[in-house]
Amino acid sequence: MTQELQFCLPDVGEGLTExxxxxxxxxxxxxxxxxxxxxxxxxxxxxxxxxxxxxxVVSSLHAEEGELLPVGAPLVTIGVAGEAETPVTEADSGxxxxxxxxxxxTESATRRRPRVAPPSPHGTDRPEAGPxxxxxxxxxxxxxxxxxxxxxxxxxxxxxxxxxAKPPVRRLAKQLGVDLAAVRPTGxxxxxxxxxxxxxxxxxxxxxxxxxxxxxxxxxxxxxPVRGVTRSMAAAMTESASTIPSVTEWVxxxxxRSAALIDRMRELPxxxxxxxxxxxxxxxxxxxALRRESxxxxxxxxxxxxxxxxxxxxxxxxxxSDRGLVVPHVAGAQSLTLAELSAALGDAVRRGRDGSAAPxxxxxxxxxxxxxxxxxxxGGTPMITPGQSAILAFGAWRERPWxxxxxxxxxxxxxxxxxxxxxxxxxxxxxxFLRDVADILEEPALLHLWA
Amino acid sequence: MAIPTHAPDxxxxxxxxxxxxxxxxxxxxxxxxxxxxxALYRDLVLVRRIDAxxxxxxxxxELGLWAQLLGQEAAQVGAGxxxxxxxxxxxxxxxxxxxxxxxxxxxxxxxxxxxxxxxGWDPEEHGFALYTIVIGDQCPQAxxxxxxxxxxxAENAVMVFFGDGASSQGDVNESFIWASVFNAPVVxxxxxxxxxxxxxxxxQTRIPLFQRAWGFGFPGVRIDGNDVxxxxxxxxxxxxxxxxxxxxxxxxxxxxxMGAHTTSDDPTRYRLDSDVEAWRLRDPLERxxxxxxxxxxxxxxxxxxxxxxxxxLAERLRAGTRALPNPLPTDMFDQAYAEPHAVVDRQRAEFSxxxxxxxxxxx
Numbered sequence: 001m002t003q004e005l006q007f008c009l010p011d012v013g014e015g016l017t018e019x020x021x022x023x024x025x026x027x028x029x030x031x032x033x034x035x036x037x038x039x040x041x042x043x044x045x046x047x048x049x050x051x052x053x054x055x056x057v058v059s060s061l062h063a064e065e066g067e068l069l070p071v072g073a074p075l076v077t078i079g080v081a082g083e084a085e086t087p088v089t090e091a092d093s094g095x096x097x098x099x100x101x102x103x104x105x106t107e108s109a110t111r112r113r114p115r116v117a118p119p120s121p122h123g124t125d126r127p128e129a130g131p132x133x134x135x136x137x138x139x140x141x142x143x144x145x146x147x148x149x150x151x152x153x154x155x156x157x158x159x160x161x162x163x164x165a166k167p168p169v170r171r172l173a174k175q176l177g178v179d180l181a182a183v184r185p186t187g188x189x190x191x192x193x194x195x196x197x198x199x200x201x202x203x204x205x206x207x208x209x210x211x212x213x214x215x216x217x218x219x220x221x222x223x224x225p226v227r228g229v230t231r232s233m234a235a236a237m238t239e240s241a242s243t244i245p246s247v248t249e250w251v252x253x254x255x256x257r258s259a260a261l262i263d264r265m266r267e268l269p270x271x272x273x274x275x276x277x278x279x280x281x282x283x284x285x286x287x288x289a290l291r292r293e294s295x296x297x298x299x300x301x302x303x304x305x306x307x308x309x310x311x312x313x314x315x316x317x318x319x320x321s322d323r324g325l326v327v328p329h330v331a332g333a334q335s336l337t338l339a340e341l342s343a344a345l346g347d348a349v350r351r352g353r354d355g356s357a358a359p360x361x362x363x364x365x366x367x368x369x370x371x372x373x374x375x376x377x378x379g380g381t382p383m384i385t386p387g388q389s390a391i392l393a394f395g396a397w398r399e400r401p402w403x404x405x406x407x408x409x410x411x412x413x414x415x416x417x418x419x420x421x422x423x424x425x426x427x428x429x430x431x432x433f434l435r436d437v438a439d440i441l442e443e444p445a446l447l448h449l450w451a
Numbered sequence: 452m453a454i455p456t457h458a459p460d461x462x463x464x465x466x467x468x469x470x471x472x473x474x475x476x477x478x479x480x481x482x483x484x485x486x487x488x489x490a491l492y493r494d495l496v497l498v499r500r501i502d503a504x505x506x507x508x509x510x511x512x513e514l515g516l517w518a519q520l521l522g523q524e525a526a527q528v529g530a531g532x533x534x535x536x537x538x539x540x541x542x543x544x545x546x547x548x549x550x551x552x553x554x555x556x557x558x559x560x561x562x563x564x565x566x567x568x569x570x571g572w573d574p575e576e577h578g579f580a581l582y583t584i585v586i587g588d589q590c591p592q593a594x595x596x597x598x599x600x601x602x603x604x605a606e607n608a609v610m611v612f613f614g615d616g617a618s619s620q621g622d623v624n625e626s627f628i629w630a631s632v633f634n635a636p637v638v639x640x641x642x643x644x645x646x647x648x649x650x651x652x653x654x655q656t657r658i659p660l661f662q663r664a665w666g667f668g669f670p671g672v673r674i675d676g677n678d679v680x681x682x683x684x685x686x687x688x689x690x691x692x693x694x695x696x697x698x699x700x701x702x703x704x705x706x707x708x709m710g711a712h713t714t715s716d717d718p719t720r721y722r723l724d725s726d727v728e729a730w731r732l733r734d735p736l737e738r739x740x741x742x743x744x745x746x747x748x749x750x751x752x753x754x755x756x757x758x759x760x761x762x763x764l765a766e767r768l769r770a771g772t773r774a775l776p777n778p779l780p781t782d783m784f785d786q787a788y789a790e791p792h793a794v795v796d797r798q799r800a801e802f803s804x805x806x807x808x809x810x811x812x813x814x
Contacts, residue, residue, distance in 0.1 A: 007511070008512070010510070010511060010512020010513075011512065011515075012509065012510055012512075012714060012715075013714070013715040014515060014516055014715050035503075035504075035507045045715050045716070045717060046711070046715070046716065046717030047717065047719075048714075048717075049510070050510050050511070051507040051510050051511060052511075053511040053513075115808055115809060115810075355720065356649075356720055356721055
């Protein structure tokens, strides 16, 4: 007889709560051996291959490529011949659960065993008990919501609605814009085959042709799962737009003196280890201006109804990497010398670009600078990173006509734009800060005078 | 760049080339029988299999973590087989090969990484201390143990294992000083696998690590850490020297961590595939295999039987790991003190009473 054994997504990285199915390495019907790689899964820590715990035939894959699964959710079911193998499906394995490290996944709060005896006089259970008369609250921790999400998923995933198809066929259906549920399956064991999808697509095409006349192209739009850095960016920007009422101001600045200073800095031995760019002076200007208007480095904590004044400036730098937008930061930037700042910024940008930034580098910034000048852009309305209250964009440094003492002259000019959280930073404060930054870039000697 | 440029060939003891050719070294002659070489190869194969199975078990959710030794088999088997009964080894958390040579059941190691035990073996019985997670922490303990052997006038030595990253730790450098000035019978065995998690060797040192020994006043030697014969010969030599009262020595086994730091690490984020590929050509098992072949010391059945043995070992570990019993909540009280202890007894009683206040586990 054959036994169906489930392999659930394990915690492969000491306290992870979820993983994303990157790629299936097997399909339904494949015969697999013990330790044969089944699937590639990406977690917050690494992309890894999961080897099969069983030898048998793959009978179902419980997730599609690109799908995010909570730890402990079924991943694949394998039909194993004979009864020799003890079923060790994680969901059934009792109190142990799938998680060996950390708090991990809890299916629901009710799984906690109830107390039977009245509290002992010593009150060893005191930490759990609320004030007299109040019921004992269930313990909540990180895994709870994940477990609920998993339950909800399984509840809606009832057998009758499941369409059986191999992953490549599912991908093809997506590419061709075919709804799998509407396709009549002719494959083995009621699966939708490649032919089924292709003929359904052809049918759709002919429907369209007859309905709207020839020459209308078939729907060749490509759908791509949102993942990785893009997903983080989407979450951060949505949160920013929906929770932070921000305003943006901008001003043009004559940066001729700053440009000359940068040329001079490049010749100094102190800066020989790093690439001196306009970003260094803009960062230095922001740090000096933040000393004068520290509110721009604070955070509005709406939940607590408090403004959090930060003791340090963790200066974030928006970096365009191959993977998308990442914002590594320079921690404690306010106490660095100009040479140290230059080296640290170079390092942060490099780590952001090549993807080696540690997760800790990417969170915990307090103020962000974005250099849109590298794209040949002058200004914009940058969006504030959640957890911060301002972001400054600086544009390309280019020669523009400029009026100085009634004369039209050619100067190096740049635009600086500032978005700030208007819930607690008023226009006067934001304007003073931006004016300070502009003044320093016009006359970098102010870095010393205001130091 | 396969090997950092500051690795001069003249400081590199090698007795078996990556192509499987024997080389003689007048300073470290090795008298070894064909049987012993076959046995070393068996160790290498089985240790690699243990490591691979443990890695798979972690990926299947059966272990919380695993620190892979892939690539370092020769360093560990060579050093481990140089130890004799009565010697004591102090490991890090990656010395699965040394554990194997000291007779520790690999299933016990897996229990540690599954979290069913906090240690699992008797250090005295095996001459193998418990795994140390804190980096470099085992070095002062090893030197202290070696000084104890000195006081006992025992004719044994201590070998302590650490990595290139640990060489930057205060504990390790202080141990060098203590071992040196007290002439302790200890061999410092550094597996330089080029990476301290994601930090490359050039962030630990500007000179070859083995050269540091001279500054502390004892000899240092670099060996090809992927050459089990060099590891065995030099370890034997330095251990014997220590047993005879000539004091400590540092061995730098130049090797490479082919896997991740642990199963929670992703090395593709910080190192180049081309480096890994270059080191693959220096594989510690392949060279012994081709030596055995070329010298016609084995026939095909030797390899087939060894593969079978490795597979059976893996199956035993797989089944054994899943069957490891969960510890009782009260077990933690039993190993806090060697002797009965009144305070611990009272805490155990209180905790048992607290536990008994819950409804029985629903099955």
